[in-house]
Amino acid sequence: MTLRRTGIRIAAVALAVVLAGSAYSVLSWAAAAGAVEVRNTETAVNVATALHSVTPMRERLVALTVDDGPSPLYTPEVLALLGKYDAHATFFVIGKLAVRHPDLVRREVAQGSEVGDHTWSHPKMRLLTAAQTRDEVFRGADAVTGITGTKPPFFRPPRGELTPEVSQAAAERGIPIALWDVAVDHDLHSTPLVKASWVLDRVHPGSIILMHDGGGDRSGSMAAMEIVLRVLKSRGYRIVTLSELLRHAR
Numbered sequence: 152m153t154l155r156r157t158g159i160r161i162a163a164v165a166l167a168v169v170l171a172g173s174a175y176s177v178l179s180w181a182a183a184a185g186a187v188e189v190r191n192t193e194t195a196v197n198v199a200t201a202l203h204s205v206t207p208m209r210e211r212l213v214a215l216t217v218d219d220g221p222s223p224l225y226t227p228e229v230l231a232l233l234g235k236y237d238a239h240a241t242f243f244v245i246g247k248l249a250v251r252h253p254d255l256v257r258r259e260v261a262q263g264s265e266v267g268d269h270t271w272s273h274p275k276m277r278l279l280t281a282a283q284t285r286d287e288v289f290r291g292a293d294a295v296t297g298i299t300g301t302k303p304p305f306f307r308p309p310r311g312e313l314t315p316e317v318s319q320a321a322a323e324r325g326i327p328i329a330l331w332d333v334a335v336d337h338d339l340h341s342t343p344l345v346k347a348s349w350v351l352d353r354v355h356p357g358s359i360i361l362m363h364d365g366g367g368d369r370s371g372s373m374a375a376m377e378i379v380l381r382v383l384k385s386r387g388y389r390i391v392t393l394s395e396l397l398r399h400a401r
């Protein structure tokens with residue numbers, strides 16, 4: 152196992168510890184994935200324990216992840232975009248919004264996308280006690296399961312704040328943690344074209360793209376994402392869920 156501060160590559164052993172008890176067969180998952188590249192993009196807190204991208208990836212596949220919904224304003228728009236480009240996504244929903252709009256969550260599943268846990272109320276994880284963290288992770292997972300009938304395949308902490316308490320709670324619940332390596336909203340105030348260029352300059356086979364369908368005005372992100380999807384398709388990429396990305400890991 153090798154660990155470095157930046158551009159960390161962690162081997163199967165580290166992942167097996169982190170993902171112990173996950174919905175996946177840990178050993179086969181880790182063996183299939185080989186080394187998983189982890190980049191320190193958001194916080195310096197214990198980032199070595201989550202998935203940021205899957206490398207090496209021979210096929211032109213990227214995972215799209217959509218956080219902070221569901222939202223009556225943006226979720227239908229994202230679903231329409233996915234349909235238009237024959238794409239699927241992993242939606243990291245906020246539990247309290249999911250129970251308010253269960254129909255939107257069901258539409259995500261019906262479209263062929265999957266639904267992950269993004270906590271109950273999107274708190275600042277660094278400010279929570281271990282018990283509060285556990286409550287947020289578990290209530291978020293319960294909200295997803297209550298609507299979809301299945302366990303969320305992944306957990307993502309708000310803002311990528313991966314504290315030791317978050318790792319512990321997710322492991323306890325048996326949910327692997329997934330972050331990202333390219334964010335559409337890297338610069339909130341830039342134009343859709345600049346946002347799209349930012350993503351298209353950095354994306355590679357095995358990337359995990361982050362966008363949002365809630366948490367503020369996302370109209371610019373929607374326009375950017377349409378450009379990203381169109382260009383990725385023209386480059387021969389398929390846009391898939393995280394689970395699908397991992398199934399193709401070599």
Ligand SMILES: [Zn+2]
Pocket residue numbers: 218219269273308309310
């Ligand atoms: Zn979020």
